[in-house]
Amino acid sequence: MTANPSPRYFIGLMTGTSLDGIDAVLVDFATPTPELIATHSADMPDELRADLMRLQSPSDNEIHLTHLAANAHSRVCADVVAHLLQQANITAAQIIAIGNHGQTIRHRPELGYTIQIGNNAALAEYTGITVVGDFRSRDIAAGGQGAPLVPAFHQAIFGTNHTNRVIVNIGGIANISWLGQDGYVSGFDSGPGNVLMDLWVQQHKGLHYDANGEWAASGRPDEGLLTQMLSDPYFSHPAPKSTGRDLFHRHWLESHLAQFNRAIKAEDVQATLAQLTASTIASAINSQGKVDEVFVCGGGAYNQYLMDCIAAQLACPVLSTANLGVDPSWVEAYAFAWLAMRCIDRQSGNLPAVTGAAGLRILGAIYPH
Structure with a gap:
């Protein structure tokens, strides 16, 4: 009789272009068919949403405002992670890493850069969990679009x-x-x-x-x-x-x-x-x-x-991904849990045929706890 493999828990966090909220998933990648363990979503606080919306366009004192928003974003993400762990009755010590997409405020691959803000170092400190972030930059450095991932x-x-x-x-x-x-x-x-x-x-x-x-x-x-x-x-x-x-x-x-x-x-x-x-x-x-x-x-x-x-x-037919077993609300957060797992395992996360990058690349910057 084969023993069940030890869990490989990863968390994915997603805040999208709509700026409406933060979605979080907890996934076990211990087997070839991953298991979605728990999900949680929180509305974006109105003040933070307004700050992030202002940063979508050039403004005065942009660097200062960007870092303040990144700090606030990380605090909200940490609260979302805490709720997710409590819901799943799992401790931070059991999580291998968080994959944090961050909030896009600029995407200019034609100029060689993309910016997804979120203080990943602070998020690692707040949660006590290793964080993987900045997934898009490596693909862009290789000549790709950095999206879609x-x-x-x-x-x-x-x-x-x-x-x-x-x-x-x-x-x-x-x-x-x-x-x-x-x-x-x-x-x-x-x-x-x-x-x-x-x-x-x-x-x-x-x-x-x-x-x-x-x-x-x-x-x-x-x-x-x-x-x-x-x-x-x-x-x-x-x-x-x-x-x-x-x-x-x-x-x-x-x-x-x-x-x-x-x-x-x-x-x-x-x-x-x-x-x-x-x-x-x-x-x-x-x-x-x-x-x-x-x-x-x-x-x-x-x-x-x-x-x-x-x-x-x-x-x-045009159907929802719920028909494939994954609620539409959680697919993107799930993707960033998967990308974090690929990064930790030193495996590529991009597809050059999709992004135009020069080749396969390991995506993400790791902030160890």
């Missing part, structure tokens, strides 16, 4: 040799992972996910997001505005490519609306933005070849209007 994880967890499968992550930015039945993997950022819809609904409704896409569903997409937005060069640029708030931000949206010569209802703008996200995702998927099934994770998976818009442009 999740396709390698998607292949490890969701890959199959029976079908051509696509995993779509819809956070603030949307990205696709093509998992071919022949083992071929590709992926890239298709464009905006929720970021523009969130900006517009916050401006007009005072809400952080359009729940279930109900406001968008009350409007009608404007084909002229949609065509104008789709003319942005990013959408026709070949992969590998990645993007973020550095391109798709409030000024981008305002400039397109300013160029539009006739009045358009606010709800019709929201419907158009949903269609922009859906159309660019569907176009990215269709560009890869024959696809048999699509599974969606991230906050967009809970927007039924958006899911319906995507499905209308594809000739295959």
Whole structure:
């Protein structure tokens, strides 16, 4: 009789482009089929969210404000980790490492840098656990985009040799992972996910997001505005490519609306933005070849209007990753637990075919406890 292997516990932390909260997962990687042990999510404190949002654009005293926000972010992450451990009845000493994505405030791979803030040294001190952070810089140093990093994880967890499968992550930015039945993997950022819809609904409704896409569903997409937005060069640029708030931000949206010569209802703008996200995702998927099934994770998976818009442009089922055994809310945090495990084990975490890097690289900087 074979004894059960000793647990290999890792924690993944994810704060995405939407700036809505911090997601945490506890995963046991002791066997080839990892086990998701516990999950926890906390809303981003309003003051920290406002500080992080300000840092998305150049401002006065930026260096000072960035470090203060990084410290605050790490304290919130430490509280999330404490809740997760308490929920799982597991001690910090049992955790091998935390994989901390951090909060992206700049992503400029074309200039050779990306910044995800979060004081990882402080997080290691607060939690008593080794922290792995700064996952994207090594790929960029090797000539890659530093994003998306999740396709390698998607292949490890969701890959199959029976079908051509696509995993779509819809956070603030949307990205696709093509998992071919022949083992071929590709992926890239298709464009905006929720970021523009969130900006517009916050401006007009005072809400952080359009729940279930109900406001968008009350409007009608404007084909002229949609065509104008789709003319942005990013959408026709070949992969590998990645993007973020550095391109798709409030000024981008305002400039397109300013160029539009006739009045358009606010709800019709929201419907158009949903269609922009859906159309660019569907176009990215269709560009890869024959696809048999699509599974969606991230906050967009809970927007039924958006899911319906995507499905209308594809000739295959569009489902949630819950159908593959992982709730859409936890997939990205799970990915950074996996990336931390790969780093600790001295194994590569990127896919050069996805990011454009010169080769496989071990990703992450280790802050030992």
